[in-house]
Amino acid sequence: MAVGLLTAWLVLVVLVMSAYTIRHWIFTLSRVYGRQRSSFGDACDDDLPTLAVLVPMHDEARVAGKCLEAILAAEYPADRLEVLAIDDHSRDGTGEIVAEFAARDRRVRPLVLAGEERGKAQALNVALGYTKAEIVLVFDADYTPGRGLFRSLVSAFVDPRVGAVMGRVVPRNASRNLLTHLLAMERAGGYQVDQQARFNLRLLPQYGGTVGGFRRGVLEELGGFDPRALAEDTELTAKLYRRGWSIAYDNRAECYEEVPEAWSARFRQLRRWSRGHNRVLREHLWGLLRTPELSFAQRLDAAMLLGSYLVPPLVIGGWLAALALFLLGALPVYAGVALAFCVVLYNAFGNFAPVYQVATAEVLDGTSSRVLLLPYLFAMFPFNAWSVTEGFIDAIGDTLKNRHARWEKTARSEAQA
Amino acid sequence: MAVASTGSLGRTPTRSRPHRAHRTLRSSPWHALESVLVLVGGYAIVAAALLFVWTRGCDAVTAFVTAHAATAGHFNDRIAGVLSVLPIVRLAPLSLFSALTIGSIAAGVLLVAALLPGRHGPLRHWIAANALVLAVTGLWAFFTGAVAYDGASFMELVERTSVLLILAIPLFSTAVTMVLPFSLFERFVMIVLLCAAEIALGLVRIAAFSVILDRAGVIAEPNLYLFFGPLIDVSYLIGAYAIAAWLLARRTARDREAWAWR
Numbered sequence: 001m002a003v004g005l006l007t008a009w010l011v012l013v014v015l016v017m018s019a020y021t022i023r024h025w026i027f028t029l030s031r032v033y034g035r036q037r038s039s040f041g042d043a044c045d046d047d048l049p050t051l052a053v054l055v056p057m058h059d060e061a062r063v064a065g066k067c068l069e070a071i072l073a074a075e076y077p078a079d080r081l082e083v084l085a086i087d088d089h090s091r092d093g094t095g096e097i098v099a100e101f102a103a104r105d106r107r108v109r110p111l112v113l114a115g116e117e118r119g120k121a122q123a124l125n126v127a128l129g130y131t132k133a134e135i136v137l138v139f140d141a142d143y144t145p146g147r148g149l150f151r152s153l154v155s156a157f158v159d160p161r162v163g164a165v166m167g168r169v170v171p172r173n174a175s176r177n178l179l180t181h182l183l184a185m186e187r188a189g190g191y192q193v194d195q196q197a198r199f200n201l202r203l204l205p206q207y208g209g210t211v212g213g214f215r216r217g218v219l220e221e222l223g224g225f226d227p228r229a230l231a232e233d234t235e236l237t238a239k240l241y242r243r244g245w246s247i248a249y250d251n252r253a254e255c256y257e258e259v260p261e262a263w264s265a266r267f268r269q270l271r272r273w274s275r276g277h278n279r280v281l282r283e284h285l286w287g288l289l290r291t292p293e294l295s296f297a298q299r300l301d302a303a304m305l306l307g308s309y310l311v312p313p314l315v316i317g318g319w320l321a322a323l324a325l326f327l328l329g330a331l332p333v334y335a336g337v338a339l340a341f342c343v344v345l346y347n348a349f350g351n352f353a354p355v356y357q358v359a360t361a362e363v364l365d366g367t368s369s370r371v372l373l374l375p376y377l378f379a380m381f382p383f384n385a386w387s388v389t390e391g392f393i394d395a396i397g398d399t400l401k402n403r404h405a406r407w408e409k410t411a412r413s414e415a416q417a
Numbered sequence: 418m419a420v421a422s423t424g425s426l427g428r429t430p431t432r433s434r435p436h437r438a439h440r441t442l443r444s445s446p447w448h449a450l451e452s453v454l455v456l457v458g459g460y461a462i463v464a465a466a467l468l469f470v471w472t473r474g475c476d477a478v479t480a481f482v483t484a485h486a487a488t489a490g491h492f493n494d495r496i497a498g499v500l501s502v503l504p505i506v507r508l509a510p511l512s513l514f515s516a517l518t519i520g521s522i523a524a525g526v527l528l529v530a531a532l533l534p535g536r537h538g539p540l541r542h543w544i545a546a547n548a549l550v551l552a553v554t555g556l557w558a559f560f561t562g563a564v565a566y567d568g569a570s571f572m573e574l575v576e577r578t579s580v581l582l583i584l585a586i587p588l589f590s591t592a593v594t595m596v597l598p599f600s601l602f603e604r605f606v607m608i609v610l611l612c613a614a615e616i617a618l619g620l621v622r623i624a625a626f627s628v629i630l631d632r633a634g635v636i637a638e639p640n641l642y643l644f645f646g647p648l649i650d651v652s653y654l655i656g657a658y659a660i661a662a663w664l665l666a667r668r669t670a671r672d673r674e675a676w677a678w679r
Contacts, residue, residue, distance in 0.1 A: 028596040032442050168438065192437070252438035263538040319643070323550060326639050327557050329565025333577045337585065340647035344655055355655050356593040359662040363597060364440045368666035374659035378652040382542035 003330045006321045010335045013318035016311065017342035021354060023304055027197035028357045031364070037200045039156035039165065039248040050080045051154060052133035052216070056123040057098070058088040060141035063258065064097045070144040072105055075151055084131060086111045088123040120209075121225035121232040128216065128224060137213035142258040144172065145211070149253050153213055156248035163245030164236065166195065166205060166212040167253030174370075176261050181373055182380060183259040183266070188361035189353025192251065199249040203301040207240070207247050209233025211255035218245060228404055231276025234306075238284035241302065244293040267387045274391025275398070277309040282399060312388035315343060344378050442669065444598040451604070452595045459587025459608040466612050467499045467583060474620040475501040475576070481624055482506070486631035492569055496577050497584060503576055506568035506627045509634035513559055519636055520555020523548040547640055554639045564635045571638055575626055575646065579619030582650050586611045593658055597665055611657055618650060 053071055057064055064085075071083055085098040085108055095112060102110040111127055124138065135154055139145065149167060156165040168191040174184035198205045207214070209232060219225075222239050225232045240247060260266040288294065288302040318339055325331040344355070353361070355374050362371040397403060445451065479491050482504040490505050526548040530541055558564050566574065587608055594604045626641050 025592060025596065032596055032598075033444055033448075034441070036439060036441060038439075252436060254438070323553060323639060323643065326642065327554065327565060329570070331574070331642075333574060333581055336574075336642070337578055337581045337647045340651045341585070341589070343648060344651040355658065356596050359593075359658065360596050363442070363662060363666045363669060365437050366666070366670050368663055368670055371662045371666055372659050374662070375652055375656040378655060379539045379543070381539075382546045383539040386542055 003325065003328055006325050006328075007330070007332060007335070009321045010318055010325070010332070010339065013314050013321075014335060014338040014342060016314060018338075020304065020308075020311065021342075023301075024194070024354050024357050027201075028193055028360050030197040030200045031193040032360055034197075034200055036196065036251075037202075038252075039159070039162075039199075039250050048077060048080055048151070048154060049134035049157065050132070051076060051082070051150060052127075052131040052136045053081070053083045053150070054086065054124055054127050054136060054138045055083065055141055056086045056088055056120050056127070056138075057090060057094050057141045058118065058123075059090045059092040059094060061090070061093040061097060063142045064094050065101075067139065067141045067143060068097070068101045068108065070146075071139065072101070072107065073147060074145050074149055075147050076154075078107060080133075081107050081150070082131060082133060083108045084111055084127045085109070086113060086123045086127050088113045088120075089118045117227065119227055121229050122227040124232070125224045125227065128219065131216065133216060135213055136216045136219070138210055139255070140210040140257070143169075143210055144256040146254055146256075149211075149255055152250055152253040153211075156250055157215065159246075159248065161246050162248045163218045163240045163243075164207040164212060164214040165248045165250060165253075166208050167250050167255055168192070168195070169208065169211050170254050170256050171259040172256035173258050173261065178373075178376065179263060179266060180259050180261055181370060182376060185358050185362065185370060185373065185377065186353055187259070188365055188367075189358035192361040192364055193357045194353060195249045196251045198301065202298075204237070204241060204298055204305060205247050205249040206305065207233050207237045209236075210257075211253070214240075218243075229276060229279070230272050231280055234277050234280045235284070238280055238288060238302075238306070241294065241298075242284065242287050242291050244291070263383070267383070270384060270387040271391040271394065274309045274312075274388040275394040276391075277306070278392055278395035279398060281306040281310065282395070309388055309392065312385040313392045315339075316385050316389055318342075343381050442598050448595070448598070451601050452591050455594070455601065455604045455608070456587055456591045458605060459590060462605075462608055463583055463587055463612055466616060467497070467580065470613075471580070471583070471616055471619075472499060472501055474616060475503060475623070478620050478624045479504045482627040486628050494573050494576055496580050499580060501576055501580075503569075503572045503623065504627050506572065506630045508568050508630055509632070511558055511563060511635055513562065515634075516555045516558035516636060518555075520552050520559060523551035523555060527552055547644055550639050550643060551636075554636055558636055564638055566635070566638055568630065571630070571642075572623065572627070574642065575623055576619075578642075578647050579615070579622070579650070582647060583612060583615050583619070586615060586654070589654060594661070597662065598669075599661065599665060603661070607657065607661055611654060614653070614657070615650060618653065622646075 055067060055071070068083070068085060085101065087095045087098050087110065098108070098110045102108040109130070111130060113123055113126060128136065135157055137150065137153060153165050153167055156162050169187055171180060171184040171187055174180050195205050214236065218240070219236070222236070222243065226235060229235045237247065260269055285303065285306050288306070289299050291299070294302065322331060322336060322339055355377065358377065359371050359374060362368070479502050483491070486506060491502050492505055494501050494503055527545055530545040530548065554564060590604065590608045590611060594607060622645070629637060629641065
């Protein structure tokens with residue numbers, strides 16, 4: 001009986017992983033050989049909508065200046081742009097930097113949050129009350145937008161069905177150490193291939209919380225961001241699709257971020273993502289599956305997208321089942337082999353990019369030598385799996401205890417430029 | 418909002434390389450058909466390798482192990498039509514005291530790894546995972562008095578795993594090379610090389626595991642299999658794929674005709 005149950009569990013794990021493998025294989029083929037879908041190209045200056053750029057910052061003195069400098073240098077008509085620099089309970093001099101920029105440039109509007117509860121979602125909600133712009137873009141403080149980025153992202157809203165847009169995130173500190181190289185590979189797989197393919201195939205590209213934007217009116221209609229959410233981006237994605245809106249992806253709209261350089265920071269980041277993502281899964285999966293505007297393929301994609309942070313605990317469960325079956329002398333050979341393939345193919349849990357997807361992204365990006373690091377992604381398996389599993393356990397705890405998750409900022413390492 | 422154009426891509430032939438956001442790769446119109454050929458041809462290669470190389474390799478390994486470890490003889494195993502001769506390792510008798518000692522040490526390592534502040538690197542997690550398996554095995558052996566596999570059945574598991582991995586190579590190789598424009602020749606070369614390397618690795622592992630088990634006893638089995646078994650093999654397949662992708666990336670970076678606008 002026990003052997004039968006453990007074997008069934010192992011087979012289930014392998015089947016789920018196989019489904020993800022096939023999904024991403026199709027994505028990769030679409031990205032490499034398929035016709036690439038692009039959002040609308042250029043919009044005339046006269047017709048560009050009013051734009052608010054929101055930059056929530058909590059203790060971001062090391063990167064705030066560089067980010068605001070890049071935002072102000074971006075090409076967008078000055079009379080239609082406002083930058084809401086949100087100092088969210090900072091104690092490291094971020095407020096002074098914001099004030100300095102506000103004094104220097106009329107487009108910068110400083111917002112200092114002191115009394116309200118801290119957290120990105122809360123900060124964004126407050127800032128949304130201070131703008132009347134049609135389109136809102138959100139940038140984390142460690143991001144540096146390119147000059148044409150705003151125009152590129154905003155032009156996606158030419159399509160009236162588009163409720164939000166997402167650009168491509170490119171790490172700018174990729175060459176710092178092994179971790180940053182691996183994260184750069186993971187990001188490349190996730191954006192260059194995964195997001196573009198989902199856009200090509202008219203599935204569900206994801207709004208990623210930064211380097212992206214939305215119609216202010218739509219967000220108001222949705223009731224703003226949930227301040228309890230740790231993955232407010234995934235939550236907005238789910239809400240938009242449930243209301244029949246679409247999300248555009250612009251692969252050309254690149255923005256440069258700082259990825260974590262320390263394993264401990266990465267561990268906490270993944271754990272937080274997993275905790276927030278699994279909460280969205282619990283709250284929105286059923287609703288998405290019942291959304292009449294979505295096709296069968298889109299509903300399937302929604303389930304797999306929201307389920308992505310369930311897979312690491314599932315694989316750990318598979319390993320424990322394999323160990324138990326081994327000790328009982330009943331480990332099926334096929335399951336051991338299949339599980340090994342699953343583990344190695346699925347190593348980058350952040351964006352869920354299997355090795356062939358990462359390799360393809362690197363070839364397309366032209367960063368040839370980094371592809372040699374592919375086997376190292378395998379080394380991240382227990383690390384990724386455990387951090388995501390801890391986040392999953394946190395999410396269960398949140399549900400059971402009706403607990404309010406506290407926002408934790410990712411540690412920055414870059415000196416202010 | 419008016420639209421000046423519906424996109425800057427167009428389909429105009431160009432000599433320059435497109436921006437990375439818009440790159441796609443040219444492939445042969447026969448690429449999909451070639452994949453079928455690679456799959457079928459790959460299985461022909463693998464079948465020949467298993468029948469003529471693997472079986473002889475197993476004979477040689479059995480002779481080696483018999484000479485270097487205390488074996489109880491050899492036996493025949495047949496899987497997927499392949500008949501191999503394998504050594505039967507004489508396992509050191511399981512001492513409950515040593516099982517508890519090993520289990521306790523591993524549990525201690527696990528505890529220390531868990532309590533180390535701020536050291537969340539992957540190496541720490543690998544150590545912890547191995548210690549966990551060792552601890553569980555030690556405690557299991559202490560309470561049940563045995564770990565399930567004997568020398569012959571463990572060798573059978575290891576050998577069958579290698580055979581299955583070799584059988585998976587054409588499928589794996591066809592799938593992962595299909596997403597990039599490798600030539601037919603390169604795809605076959607990859608299968609041949611992977612097959613040769615997997616046979617070599619599989620045979621070395623049978624020999625190494627036999628000698629290790631001969632010295633360490635049955636308690637080492639789960640770690641040997643779950644961490645140095647198929648996991649290592651598959652990661653090494655990924656390594657080979659990484660090298661192939663690297664060579665392709667260098668070529669496409671030089672050859673602008675490799676890129677397509679779509």
